[in-house]
Amino acid sequence: MKTNYNEIINKLDTINPIRYAKDRNFINGSVTKLSPYISRGIISTKSVFNFLLEKGYSLKSMQKFVQELVWREFWQMTWIDKNINEDLRTKQKDYKNIGMPKKVNDFDTGINAIDNSIKLLYNTGYMHNHLRMYVASLVTNIGKYHWKTPAKWMYYHLLDADWGSNALSWQWVCGSNSNKKYYANQDNINRFTNSNQKNTILDKSYDELINYKCEGVFEDEINLNLKVNFPKSDIFTNQNEKPICIYNFYNLDTKWRQEVDANRVLLIEPSIFNKYPISDNSMKFMLDLSKNIKNIIIFVGEFSDLPINGSDVYFKEHPLNFNYKGIKDDRDWIFKPEQGFSSFFKHWNYVLKKLAY
Numbered sequence: 001m002k003t004n005y006n007e008i009i010n011k012l013d014t015i016n017p018i019r020y021a022k023d024r025n026f027i028n029g030s031v032t033k034l035s036p037y038i039s040r041g042i043i044s045t046k047s048v049f050n051f052l053l054e055k056g057y058s059l060k061s062m063q064k065f066v067q068e069l070v071w072r073e074f075w076q077m078t079w080i081d082k083n084i085n086e087d088l089r090t091k092q093k094d095y096k097n098i099g100m101p102k103k104v105n106d107f108d109t110g111i112n113a114i115d116n117s118i119k120l121l122y123n124t125g126y127m128h129n130h131l132r133m134y135v136a137s138l139v140t141n142i143g144k145y146h147w148k149t150p151a152k153w154m155y156y157h158l159l160d161a162d163w164g165s166n167a168l169s170w171q172w173v174c175g176s177n178s179n180k181k182y183y184a185n186q187d188n189i190n191r192f193t194n195s196n197q198k199n200t201i202l203d204k205s206y207d208e209l210i211n212y213k214c215e216g217v218f219e220d221e222i223n224l225n226l227k228v229n230f231p232k233s234d235i236f237t238n239q240n241e242k243p244i245c246i247y248n249f250y251n252l253d254t255k256w257r258q259e260v261d262a263n264r265v266l267l268i269e270p271s272i273f274n275k276y277p278i279s280d281n282s283m284k285f286m287l288d289l290s291k292n293i294k295n296i297i298i299f300v301g302e303f304s305d306l307p308i309n310g311s312d313v314y315f316k317e318h319p320l321n322f323n324y325k326g327i328k329d330d331r332d333w334i335f336k337p338e339q340g341f342s343s344f345f346k347h348w349n350y351v352l353k354k355l356a357y
């Protein structure tokens, strides 16, 4: 995965929003793989949107793609407003386990497309959106597991780990953040993953699948050990008493506050990573991306441990920065309405109107 800023920006030129609308659900479709950069805050949804407008795409021609960017923003706004660590709209129905099924962790579900996608996740930190939905559905709706522990497992390995998109998508699949549970049968998986598997536990009609008891298949649980290996801290004493710009897992924006002569600090708070653990690959990806920020200092510790010495502190708004004190800059949104909407499509229709005029 590329981590050089110019190479990342060059990737924007490869987006094809027209083809995207037709084939994004297929495993080999024209998806962009930009989410690791958007999630780490090195580029924003708005900058991607503006890039495409400037390239000459009309809103109409790229509507499906923009809708996906707006889904991301909707999840972010929901994270700001609500406690997304709890079942959001209704309690998840019919779950029996609260851990992580061993067969899924060990890519041993017997569904080849799913097992291959889990191997790919471990090796590369990437999983296609449709496969994420298949995995989440298998775990929660077929295996009858509560969404939260498996969501943490997936977040741990994803390079685009973002708790807003992650937790809320798991909740959407298992029905605690939607009107109904999401199911995919083997025919559906075969169609979108170019496979032709038969006789799996999902090789059923939808009526059969929804009523399927699946006893004994996913009962073995694994004791997840989502260990975080922290990097070494640089020495930061703030002797020069310059302003401090705080970067973190969700803000690695190289263009932010460049006019300020500041100490630029990548703050890695153990309290956050112990609650939302990430893999070595994901940690390395963040550190490699941070090298795009000139003279950045790595500080492993809590915000309250920083030697602020009366300096001005700048940071970007984010739900995990609730404990920061200083000057809070807004994030770049494509559009952020004054009021929150109860459903994505209400939000989307409102945003669409605003963008069109």
Ligand SMILES: Cc1cc2nc3c(=O)[nH]c(=O)nc-3n(C[C@H](O)[C@H](O)[C@H](O)COP(=O)(O)OP(=O)(O)OC[C@H]3O[C@@H](n4cnc5c(N)ncnc54)[C@H](O)[C@@H]3O)c2cc1C
Pocket (backbone or CB within 6 Å): 024, 030, 031, 032, 033, 034, 035, 036, 038, 039, 068, 069, 071, 072, 075, 127, 128, 129, 130, 132, 133, 136, 154, 155, 158, 160, 161, 162, 163, 165, 166, 167, 169, 170, 173
């Ligand atoms: C169970 C589950 C877990 C997920 N966990 C994460 C996560 O931890 N981090 C994360 O960024 N996304 C997550 N997603 C959303 C989505 O799968 C990824 O954003 C998308 O697959 C990223 O690949 P891409 O950049 O090629 O997307 P593209 O299809 O090229 O889309 C372009 C951009 O639109 C946004 N986007 C696309 N699809 C979605 C979506 N369904 N929801 C929200 N935003 C979307 C992303 O910012 C993405 O970069 C999850 C989805 C599911 C079903």
